[in-house]
Amino acid sequence: MTTSPESTGGSVSVVQGTALTLAAVLGTGVISLPALAIEAAGPASLVAWAALLLISVPLAATFAALGARHPDGGGVATYARLAFGERVSTMVGWGFFLAIPIGAPVAAGFAASYVADAVGGGRSTEVVVTAAVICVVAVMNWFGIQVSAGVQLAIAGAIATLLLVVIVVSVPRVDPGHFSPFLTHGWSGVGSAAAVLVWAFAGWEIVSSLSAEYRDPARDIGRATSTTLGIVTVLYLGIAFVTVGVLGHATGRAPLADLLAGAFGEWARPLTTVIAVLLTVGAINSYFAGASRLGAALAITGAMPRWLGSDIGDGRRTPRHALSVVVGLGLLVTIGEAALGRPTDATLLVTTGTFALVYVVGTAAAVRLLPGGWPRVAAVVSVAASIVLVVLTGWAVLLPIATGLAGLLWTTRRRRGPGSPDPQPRTIGGDTTVAGPLL
Template sequence: MTSETAVPGPSAAGTAAVGRLSTLQGAALYVGAVLGTGVIALPALAAETAGPASLLAWLALVVLSAPLAATFAALGARYPDAGGVSTYARLAFGDRTAATVGWCFYLAVPPGASAAALFGGAYVSSALGGGTPTTVITAAALMVVVTVANAVGLQVTGRIQLALAALLVVLLLLAVGLSLPHAHTANLHPFAPHGWTAVGPAAALLVWSFAGWEAITHLAAEFRRPERDLPRAAGIAVVVVGVLYLGVAFAVVTVLGPSAARSDAPLGELMARGIGGNARYLAAAAAVLLTLGAMNAYYAGAAKLGAALGRDGALPGWLTRGSVVGEVPRRSLAVVSALGFCALAGVSMAGVGPRPLVLMTTGSFVAVYAIGVAAAVRLLPRRSKGRAAAVAALVAVVALLVMSGVYLLWPLVVTGGALLYLRLNRTACGTADEAACGTAGGAART
């Protein structure tokens, strides 16, 4: 899960500077952005939803990743700007659509971060015991740590984030490699115990694991040669991510069998099968580190995004403080953190687990992908490879929109809220002086 920043448009200065990122470095960043906390829990949730047929959902999402990654790589290469999807939406459809994308990302972070915290908490309770109370307490502690760290201005460096991504790759390879000798093909039968229609809901869950192909567009201008390096980096990452995800999903189904659906810590279970029960402690420690790293990125990015949206008139102006480089957006961070704790409290009291939070978040991801891909169809040159990829991705994203079903209500509500706010703010600006309406370039004044 990543966040977008609202900016007026591509910066000439930004595109003139020569970046330093190479193809391999870019591929590593892609892998770090896409491989996240979802893989430590979603293989079990998908298996619970569709049984062994969930492997088809994983395969479908891997196949979808190719045109999706190619689309955003083409956009990043052509329009290298830190605004990412928000910038593409503005260029293709105007400020209102850009603000809507910003709202969808901003309000996807609280439920998404709460779900990530619960995933990490589940690994701790699997290792230490204590069940649901341990899971929830650990999740709350993780959210407090990340909130405090961001409030005082401490940020996990890029090198540490990449190290955490490398840790995840090693964890996945260990879990799969050590557990596969215990695989049984009998666990593939019955292949679709809940019917073939269950593959769709499983795919909707798994969108969480594949969010991030748009993330590196923020760094497009940092590549030495974006038009060459960005597509190559995306291609390498698609292969690496696809192999890892399919390997983990296959191991979860064939090694854990029906018990996979009841596991809150599938990677810990896989490692325990391979090297013994003590592996759960290793898996728990790795899960906590990965969760902290991912949540730090979510909170930091969302806090900055909220400040930028306040600056541009798409959110209340009192959130603006912190939008300048080097400032800490504490007000926006407080909103994100408070909403995250509300989401955690809601699912904890209802006893429904992280599944609704995951589906709310992935509904927003799918909506943003739809806007980003539609922008690509409009912006990229006809008969180019990028536009062909965008057309293919658009068809696939429409299918994901259908699969998301009722959970699209969340991004629809968010969209309605964004448009209503822009309308009310524009009306207020019509009767107020310019200083009361925010800084220049605000979406509400267009």
């Protein structure tokens, strides 16, 4: 249920909101994506970074406007339900739920590449560390050992500080020769880099999910979003610039470690590895917690097999059935990639395609829900930009689309059959679950 800004009773200030949004946007991708972008586009990857930062302006403005006018913890799923109805909301829920186990090996693999860089072992080390990170986070969620918001914000602050240090110490070592030739893979390479970099810009939708927690959503959300956008712009463009300028085409799988080691010596490499692992564990922990509760919520409303939510009794237990599915699929993807000789980031485009689709749905809902003027203009621009990102993703976007359609088909047949569940509000972990998924 959507509440008015005056009745939210939240406690999040502008500073706290900025920190939370920064923690969501400044995720695991920044520790490895600069290298992947250079691999796709060479020095012209800077164009892809700049383009996505430019797109982030209307995207961030759109979700900030949605949060200010419709403060609710459901985020994109709530807006999809308000604008388009239960079916679209269900499709978004299915796509997001199954994107988590597909994306977990990618996120864990980013940290694993830093461990392999520090201790050696190559590909085998990456696979083992990827699986180990997934298992550690699974145990944490199974026993309800959640990483506190304060700890996650501290980690985000540490990575932001690390990025700023990397930029400052690396600028004097930039070699102009590394920027030529600029378009080493043509403009198509820039498009490929942009599709990869969507991972680094997923998180603006969290602005709307946190909206009900602000003291004054109508006033504070815009300020926190603007501040976050400025910080992210400086850090992302700075890291992208020095990675190209210092490392050139010889970028390894752990670019931040390479940059710090080049400036301070090899002793700095293990420090970067520790931060990368902590950042990854915190991020995957949040996604596993959210995905397990989303799966249980979908099950309670009849949008997924009832077994996924059958272990929720008094509303306070961890939905272990849904968690088991997420973890099992994540490990299956990791093992499958290892068996096929594929890197841990092989499913990156599938995950970024899902993020882009979520943006399409969220911004399209904004076109219907926001008033005329600049909010609607920003929403229209965001829809067009999100569609471009989906197109750039290519064939990989077909999987989340197929997942959403499968969820819609399953739900429709389920609810037409006898003994369909009553989609009444229930509680999971103290949060009210309405008839539809909460992202």
